[in-house]
Amino acid sequence: MAATQVRGQRIPRLDAPAKVTGRAKYTYDVDQTSDPRLKGMLYGAILRSRLPRARIRRIDTSKAEKMPGVRAVMSLVGEGAEVQYAGEALAAVAAETWEQAKDALSAIEVEYEPLPFEVDTDRAYEKGLRSSPRVERRGRGEDGFDEADVVVEATYRTPVQIHTPLETHGSVVVWTGPSQVVVYDSTQVLFSVRDSLARELNLPPENVQVICEYMGGGFGSKLWMQHYTPIAARLSRKAGAPVKLMLSREEDFLATGNNPDAVQTIRIGAKKDGTFVAFSRRSYGTGGVGGGADLPAPVYRFPHLYLEHVDVTTNAGPAAPLRAPKWPQAAFGVDSAIDELAAKLGMDPVELRIKNDPSEIRRKEWQIGAERIGWKEKWRPWGSHKGVLRRGLGCGASAWGGGGGPGSVAEVEIFRDGSVVVRLGTQDIGTGTKTVVGIAAADGLGLTPEFLRSDQFRVYIGDTRLGRSGGSGGSTTAASVYPAVYDAADKALARLKEFVAKKLGVPADRLVSQGGRIFDKQNPTKGLTWGEATRLLPTEAISQRGEWRPGMTGSGVAGCQFAEVEVDTETGIVRVVKVVAVHDCGAVINRLTAESQVIGGVTQGISFALLEGRLMDWQTGLMINADLENYKLAGAFEVPEIDVVLLDMPERGVIGLGEPPIIPTAAAIANAVANALGVRVRELPITPDKVLKALGKVPS
Amino acid sequence: MGKGRKVSGGVTRRSFLKVAGSGAALTEVLTGCRPSAEVAVAEEQPQVATKVSVTLRVNGKSHRLQLEPRVTLLNALRHHLHLTGAKPVCDRGECGACTVLMDGKPIYSCMLLAVDADGHEITTVEGLAQDGRLHPLQAAFVEKDALQCGFCTPGFIMAALGLLRENKNPTLEQVRAALSGNICRCGVYTRIFEAVLEAAKKMQGRA
Known part of the structure; x- marks a missing residue:
């Protein structure tokens, strides 16, 4: 990578001022004051099945149509249709006020014929509501266990998790012509929403414009066009007015995706000296009415491996990928079992991991993390902690791809007054992409962080009218957009240099742009400031497009985390005292926001370890905690000191970091709890009741 | 299972509370809350309140x-x-x-x-911002990167402002307590705490 000024520094995100002042207009916020085309905007709402499985005998919307303010009503299912989960969409309305729309829903009459259902994963498994097993085998598979001196086996459970982005799912639609539609959508995939909606509405893609300048979180649940977008488009067409259709919190819980649960029975075989020889895992889990509960293979070196997975079907909403989909669950199982093995072997768990870790980077990270948490001084074997309040240490491993690829078309424009405009149709899902785009342009142009944050520098993203870009999933965004923007900036600079070269009488290839100056590298005093240089432009502006440039990115990151916890053996409450998170992401682009990514991943990992989980009532088939009071998320009291160590390895190129930091946290915490107590809780979330059961203080 | 059930949809606890609070006929609303109510829909329609x-x-x-x-x-x-x-x-x-x-x-x-x-x-x-200048709390949120998607940010800033009006020099634990009614799903609480403590310092210096 070329010498750069901005990459690797701490740049406050460019859209932060808009976010802290309330100026940022999210999909939920857009209205006629932000876009005059939205004048007369109606509020949409969706009626959803209250039963987990039923045949719809009759659906009558006639009363709703006559309600005050109601402008459009649509049935979404025909009579005789079968609904498969509570929360499935049945009908939709649009009305002049939000309150009227909600009223109209209650006037729609639905006659259900209840049908047998199952929402409990274990019961569904027993009933045979499951796929045939998917098997993966390496080496001699399970036969490899005959080489082991020591074997551990245990079953680990993780719950269904809900993404709960704070901005619920939804779209705002306005038809700007008979076959022209503009959609604000809270999405991670602008262009995919555009193309999907164009297909649904039978329009050419260029007639559909999708906008998402700010979005309030998705975590994987906004990775494709969901049902509400075409519903909003049809309501809008029917009513002849713009429609805002944002889902309620309950709808978000029931019908926008979830992270499957897992029941994993793991066996690990090892030599007496701790060398791993064989790993087997039999798992099942439910992705509701869809599949997708399969788990990834362990990151440690196992010559013999056997994985068998079964997807269980239940009457619940379909699954969606959630930040590092299924990796935290798998890590919880694998790293828990490794600690159980370490206890059996009487080995230090960090040494055992280093011995069996194929990643050179992570072997280094284990040492850094152990030092930062004070492993040598603080770690005591399992069962040696006494007293009411017991502290313990644990760790877990992370791995991820994070590579990028072609598909982004960026534009960089340099104006005669010195200002710079960067355009790319990517989206910032809270990861800091807009700032990454800015940094790439500043690096390509040789500008300073101060310039980047000034009024002279503007970045436009979040609109399909801009150059095409891919979705934000799989931690691929940074490595996909950085090289494209850099390429455009580099080409724009090359054109600017032609004018500077003429002025200075120096060949263009001897000119360097750095720190806001363009100068002769053989005689650095000979040069022009950025402003002097741009004034040489013969036209108002020059503009260049750029595409993904190979050689600037890598893939494959490693990480590990250490947790220190304190468990109250009388109340069963687990308090996380500290987490040390050591990660690499190749070249760090923005250290400030990269650290925030890690902090966020760890915090979500704590939430998964100790709090979260969907609760289904098997008798009614309904989710009983579909709200933010009873679906527990980590809050201000749950968050410990988080020590982030980011390795900067520019030689590896840009690699994504969004997902890896959530992977090892729950494993590290579960191991720390087991270390503190001397007994293990093998099911997440580790709630006080489970701790007390594990201690034998309450009946299990 | 032969006999179908009529269910009226869409009445939530809150709309019940809101309509009840506005003085609409309670009995009508209550029928809407009963999932198996066999009541003709026309009688369930919420009344329109006068503005x-x-x-x-x-x-x-x-x-x-x-x-x-x-x-x-x-x-x-x-x-x-x-x-x-x-x-x-x-x-x-x-x-x-x-x-x-x-x-x-x-x-x-x-x-x-x-x-x-x-x-x-x-x-x-x-x-909060005056003449285009950020309030010290807003500025601290920007500089400390105390936000990601930003959807929770205005709520956190207002809760923190409420705290700093009562307590100009809060401890970390007091900041936690004051912000315990706010959720940040992206999970940047630790940076939010830093920003609030930093803003408190700046605001004291200014006063």
Whole structure:
């Protein structure tokens, strides 16, 4: 990578001022004051099945149509249709006020014929509501266990998790012509929403414009066009007015995706000296009415491996990928079992991991993390902690791809007054992409962080009218957009240099742009400031497009985390005292926001370890905690000191970091709890009741 | 299973509370809450409340609005005054994203009817920056990167402002307690704490 000024520094995100002042207009916020085309905007709402499985005998919307303010009503299912989960969409309305729309829903009459259902994963498994097993085998598979001196086996459970982005799912639609539609959508995939909606509405893609300048979180649940977008488009067409259709919190819980649960029975075989020889895992889990509960293979070196997975079907909403989909669950199982093995072997768990870790980077990270948490001084074997309040240490491993690829078309424009405009149709899902785009342009142009944050520098993203870009999933965004923007900036600079070269009488290839100056590298005093240089432009502006440039990115990151916890053996409450998170992401682009990514991943990992989980009532088939009071998320009291160590390895190129930091946290915490107590809780979330059961203080 | 069940949809606990609060006929609303009610739909229709005049004083400006009595302060701000800084997230006082100040104290604007805010001084996040200059709390959130997606940010800033008005020099634990009614799903709490402590320092220096 070329010498750069901005990459690797701490740049406050460019859209932060808009976010802290309330100026940022999210999909939920857009209205006629932000876009005059939205004048007369109606509020949409969706009626959803209250039963987990039923045949719809009759659906009558006639009363709703006559309600005050109601402008459009649509049935979404025909009579005789079968609904498969509570929360499935049945009908939709649009009305002049939000309150009227909600009223109209209650006037729609639905006659259900209840049908047998199952929402409990274990019961569904027993009933045979499951796929045939998917098997993966390496080496001699399970036969490899005959080489082991020591074997551990245990079953680990993780719950269904809900993404709960704070901005619920939804779209705002306005038809700007008979076959022209503009959609604000809270999405991670602008262009995919555009193309999907164009297909649904039978329009050419260029007639559909999708906008998402700010979005309030998705975590994987906004990775494709969901049902509400075409519903909003049809309501809008029917009513002849713009429609805002944002889902309620309950709808978000029931019908926008979830992270499957897992029941994993793991066996690990090892030599007496701790060398791993064989790993087997039999798992099942439910992705509701869809599949997708399969788990990834362990990151440690196992010559013999056997994985068998079964997807269980239940009457619940379909699954969606959630930040590092299924990796935290798998890590919880694998790293828990490794600690159980370490206890059996009487080995230090960090040494055992280093011995069996194929990643050179992570072997280094284990040492850094152990030092930062004070492993040598603080770690005591399992069962040696006494007293009411017991502290313990644990760790877990992370791995991820994070590579990028072609598909982004960026534009960089340099104006005669010195200002710079960067355009790319990517989206910032809270990861800091807009700032990454800015940094790439500043690096390509040789500008300073101060310039980047000034009024002279503007970045436009979040609109399909801009150059095409891919979705934000799989931690691929940074490595996909950085090289494209850099390429455009580099080409724009090359054109600017032609004018500077003429002025200075120096060949263009001897000119360097750095720190806001363009100068002769053989005689650095000979040069022009950025402003002097741009004034040489013969036209108002020059503009260049750029595409993904190979050689600037890598893939494959490693990480590990250490947790220190304190468990109250009388109340069963687990308090996380500290987490040390050591990660690499190749070249760090923005250290400030990269650290925030890690902090966020760890915090979500704590939430998964100790709090979260969907609760289904098997008798009614309904989710009983579909709200933010009873679906527990980590809050201000749950968050410990988080020590982030980011390795900067520019030689590896840009690699994504969004997902890896959530992977090892729950494993590290579960191991720390087991270390503190001397007994293990093998099911997440580790709630006080489970701790007390594990201690034998309450009946299990 | 042969006999079908009529279920009227869409009546939530909150709309029940709101309609009940506005004085609509209770019996009609209650039938709507009973999932198996075999009642003709025509009788279940909620009544339309008469609009009432409400004067909201927001960020130092008075606004006279005609609102149904069931409209929450949050929806009055967002739908009628187009102030969308306060966010709707949980719609029932569980997450703090809709936090505004009423007479200087943080409240959940989704849990208060606009009519009950009549005559009180409301401050929203839009009212903090003066002459284009960020309030020290806002500036600290920017510099410390105390946000990611940013959807919870206005609520956190208003809750923190409420704290700093009461306690100019809070400890970390006091900051945690003051922000314990707010949820940040992206999970940057530790940076939010840093930003609030930093802003407290800056604001003290200024005073």
